[in-house]
Amino acid sequence: MKTxxxxxxxxxxxxxxxxxxxxxxxxxxxxxxxxxxTLIALKPMRAHAKLGVGVQVGSHTGLSAQxxxxxxxxxxxxxxxxxxxxxxxxTLDHRLLTSGSRGGQLGFYWGVGALMSMGASVIKxxxxxxxDIGARAPFGLELTLRSIPLQFFAEVAPSVLLLPNxxxxxxxxxxxxxxx
Numbered sequence: 001m002k003t004x005x006x007x008x009x010x011x012x013x014x015x016x017x018x019x020x021x022x023x024x025x026x027x028x029x030x031x032x033x034x035x036x037x038t039l040i041a042l043k044p045m046r047a048h049a050k051l052g053v054g055v056q057v058g059s060h061t062g063l064s065a066q067x068x069x070x071x072x073x074x075x076x077x078x079x080x081x082x083x084x085x086x087x088x089x090x091t092l093d094h095r096l097l098t099s100g101s102r103g104g105q106l107g108f109y110w111g112v113g114a115l116m117s118m119g120a121s122v123i124k125x126x127x128x129x130x131x132d133i134g135a136r137a138p139f140g141l142e143l144t145l146r147s148i149p150l151q152f153f154a155e156v157a158p159s160v161l162l163l164p165n166x167x168x169x170x171x172x173x174x175x176x177x178x179x180x
Contacts, residue, residue, distance in 0.1 A: 051180045052151050056080070058173030060089045066151075066177060072097055076113070076138075078173075087119025091157075091171075093138050104146035110139040115159060115171075134161035136171065149179035 052066040062080025069075060076093040093113030118131040140155025154174040161167040 052177030053180070054151070054175055054177030056153075056173040056175030058175075059171045060091070060173055062089075064153075064173075064175055064177060066095075074109075076111075082119070087117050089115060089117045091115045091136065093136070095138065097142075104144065106141055106143050108139070108141055109155075110137070112137055113157075131163075132161050133163040134159055134169075136160075138171075144179065151177045151179055153177070 050068045052064075052068075054064050056062065056064040056078060060078060060080035060082070062078060064076070064078045066074050066076045074095045074097060076091075076095055078089075078091045080089045080091075081087070082089070091113055092115075093111045095109045095111035097109045098107040113136045115134050115136050116131055136157045136159035138155050138157035140153055142151060142153040144151040152175070155172065157171040159169040159171055161169060
């Protein structure tokens with residue numbers, strides 16, 4: 001029995017992500033840089049050095065790691081991905097800390113660092129290879145809990161892109177790290 005109504009269904013086929021060797025190379029470079037800096041920083045540290053690994057959310061959302069050099073200094077690295085614009089960002093900072101941030105009190109930090117962005121939107125606008133390189137000046141607040149090895153932080157970082165073109169920017173993030 002025909003009802004006179006034909007039902008057409010559209011079948012959407014799943015297209016797997018295409019392998020892009022340029023993106024794969026940049027991802028591998030960023031991961032190796034993050035691991036290299038962490039391993040180099042771990043070697044000369046004394047027993048009081050502690051590592052914190054966690055996540056951050058904000059203008060750059062992703063992974064965050066902090067290695068205490070001593071009670072007043074730390075190295076910080078983040079690897080993040082921007083979902084809508086399709087770029088990866090690596091930041092690396094040297095930070096100076098106030099004493100309160102390690103004793104269960106709210107502490108302040110500031111520092112200097114470098115950033116590198118690469119990805120789809122950056123490659124389209126870059127004539128020299130698909131990466132932006134710049135400097136940043138992070139400052140923020142952090143709280144390391146006494147009862148459990150958990151650290152919360154919030155930061156802002158004015159930045160300046162230096163290559164391939166000069167541009168000013170502003171970054172911000174908040175997050176948490178588990179301390180080892």
